[in-house]
Amino acid sequence: MANSVTLTRTPRNRNLDQLQLLLPIMVPVLLLSFIPLIRGIYIGFTDYELGGQINFSGLDNYRIMMQDRFFWRSMGVGFLWTAIVTALQIGLGMILALLLNQGLRWTSLYSVLMLVPWAMPPIVRGLMWRQIYSPDTGALNLILTQMGIIDNPINWLASFEWALPAIIVAGVWGEVPKAALFFLAGLKTIPGSLYEAAELDGASAFRKFRHITLPMMKPIMAAVVSLSFMWNFNAFGLIWILTQGGPGGLTRLPMLAAYEEAFRYGYVGYAAAIGNVMVIIISVFLFFYLKVQLKERTG
Amino acid sequence: MESMNIISGRMLKRRVSRVLMHGLILMFLVYLLFPLIWMISTSFKPTPEIYSGIPTLIPEVFTIEHYLTVLEEERLLVSILNSLYVGIVTAIIVVLISLPAAYALTRYRTSVNKLVMGWILTSQIFPAILIMIPLFIILRSLHLTDSLSGLVLVYVVWDIPFVLWMLQGYVKEIPVELEEAAAIDGATQGQIIFKIIMPLLLPAVGAAVLFAFISAWNEFFFALVLLKSPDLTTLPVELARYTGIEGQARTGPLAAASFIATIPSIVLFAILRKWFSSGALQGAVKG
Known part of the structure; x- marks a missing residue:
């Protein structure tokens, strides 16, 4: 796309102009994001322990990992958590966005209220849900006992049955607003004339959703699913506050495993190696997911 | 009543679906806002009420x-x-x-x-x-x-x-x-x-x-x-x-x-x- 603002400048100048505008972001990103990251990846191939020497150790970390059943367990939990939270947040976020796009009264008030969880500091989200789930003063136990559904308070976050569902409910809660916001923005870009034409043909609400909304929303869906998968797989703060990975490692997501290896046991090299494996897993998922998405769009 | 035509029937249907949609949105908002409301409520309850074992959304005794x-x-x-x-x-x-x-x-x-x-x-x-x-x-x-x-x-x-x-x-x-x-x-x-x-x-x-x-x-x-x-x-x-x-x-x-x-x-x-x-x-x- 040639544009005439830039036509007045020579190509050499254009490159310089662009670089000049990009420099203020490139320098900090290079120094504080790119270089540390490369070093971090490298540390994953060393036996670095907190306070010790950094020695290259090749694939040793990864050999240990193959035998490490705590690692495998945390990967399993990580996948389960990521799949369920991502699916729920996409589904619920879409429903909420559709509801807010109906031109109902009070929609703008609803939209602001819906964003509240997203606005809260993750640490407060964790503290809040801890209060909900608390065995002695928590709202959930109080309400359920009052209604006669349970006889004795349940220690949700320490229970083998309930800990995972409990953190999933809290996780989805924090992510639905974000998904709904993205979807709502996407819905607003669909031209109303498409729906008007379909209405003239007597299309039902479901058919309109299936044949107009969904195809038009595909690029945004792809973006939200990709980002959510990454964010959820890398989740840390909320779960750290709620369960610290317990009970018995049941909610120990990969990031919690890596954090513990580094900061509790001091195995920084091994922690970075776990980080590297997570990057590979996410990349593989994204590769296949986006490949399918792109194929459908061109086909 | 029978003379009420199809149009008002459709209007009724539309009104019902609108009420339903508001209801659904409110359910979402209860889920999304309840933890915050509970936290605010707790912050204004005196300590004995917090531990009383009775879920009160509005504090019985208000304290800062x-x-x-x-x-x-x-x-x-x-x-x-x-x-x-x-x-x-x-x-x-x-x-x-x-x-x-x-x-x-x-x-x-x-x-x-x-x-x-x-x-x-x-x-x-x-x-x-x-x-x-x-x-x-x-x-x-x-x-x-x-x-x-x-x-x-x-x-x-x-x-x-x-x-x-x-x-x-x-x-x-x-x-x-x-x-x-x-x-x-x-x-x-x-x-x-x-x-x-x-x-x-x-x-x-x-x-x-x-x-x-x-x-x-x-x-x-x-x-x-x-x-x-x-x-x-x-x-x-x-x-x-x-x-x-x-x-x-x-x-x-x-x-x-x-x-x-x-x-x-x-x-x-x-x-x-x-x-x-x-x-x-x-x-x-x-x-």
Whole structure:
């Protein structure tokens, strides 16, 4: 796309102009994001322990990992958590966005209220849900006992049955607003004339959703699913506050495993190696997911 | 009654579906707002009521003792000011450097574009654990650990990918014709960006500022690792301290402090409410 603002400048100048505008972001990103990251990846191939020497150790970390059943367990939990939270947040976020796009009264008030969880500091989200789930003063136990559904308070976050569902409910809660916001923005870009034409043909609400909304929303869906998968797989703060990975490692997501290896046991090299494996897993998922998405769009 | 025709039947149906939709939205809002409401309610209950075993949404006895307890602690006030400072400075810097970059990425098509956009996407993939330790080592050599400026720098870098991605999408929507006219009148590039593009993108810029502020206000782990002096801590780090040894017995003060930590975000959302719902941007682009 040639544009005439830039036509007045020579190509050499254009490159310089662009670089000049990009420099203020490139320098900090290079120094504080790119270089540390490369070093971090490298540390994953060393036996670095907190306070010790950094020695290259090749694939040793990864050999240990193959035998490490705590690692495998945390990967399993990580996948389960990521799949369920991502699916729920996409589904619920879409429903909420559709509801807010109906031109109902009070929609703008609803939209602001819906964003509240997203606005809260993750640490407060964790503290809040801890209060909900608390065995002695928590709202959930109080309400359920009052209604006669349970006889004795349940220690949700320490229970083998309930800990995972409990953190999933809290996780989805924090992510639905974000998904709904993205979807709502996407819905607003669909031209109303498409729906008007379909209405003239007597299309039902479901058919309109299936044949107009969904195809038009595909690029945004792809973006939200990709980002959510990454964010959820890398989740840390909320779960750290709620369960610290317990009970018995049941909610120990990969990031919690890596954090513990580094900061509790001091195995920084091994922690970075776990980080590297997570990057590979996410990349593989994204590769296949986006490949399918792109194929459908061109086909 | 039989004379009521099909049209009023359809109106009835429409009204029913509208009520249903409001009902559904309200169910969502109960899920999304209940934890906050419960926290606020707890923060105003006297300690015996908190432990009474009866779920009361509106406190039977209303007290502000927990807020007084919290505000008597100087450290908490200092941490609130630190968080405000870090959040505001981060938001301003991020937007000021990202807007020209977003402009450069949409209006100039060079080989640099793919590099930058590729980096925006790939940077999202890496877990924080990979970056944390090397970052600490680099910042220490620059004497920027245990300093708010160092933290601002980290947050700026952390926020750039999303803000840049967001802004460049909006810049793309602005017709070049507007700039051409200005360029013919002899406007410089900086003038075009900050006098023509920025006002047109006010809702988007507002959203970007909001995003950057809130992500800095909320951030916990970099702050935890980088800041050591007690008078430099940010609010999330200070709150986490409450959950420690003393945490369990202090449900009331914890609820009060958590609510205080949430206020700025809620206020900001309320201010920006108009920008979220307004069609100002679409109007400017289409008209």
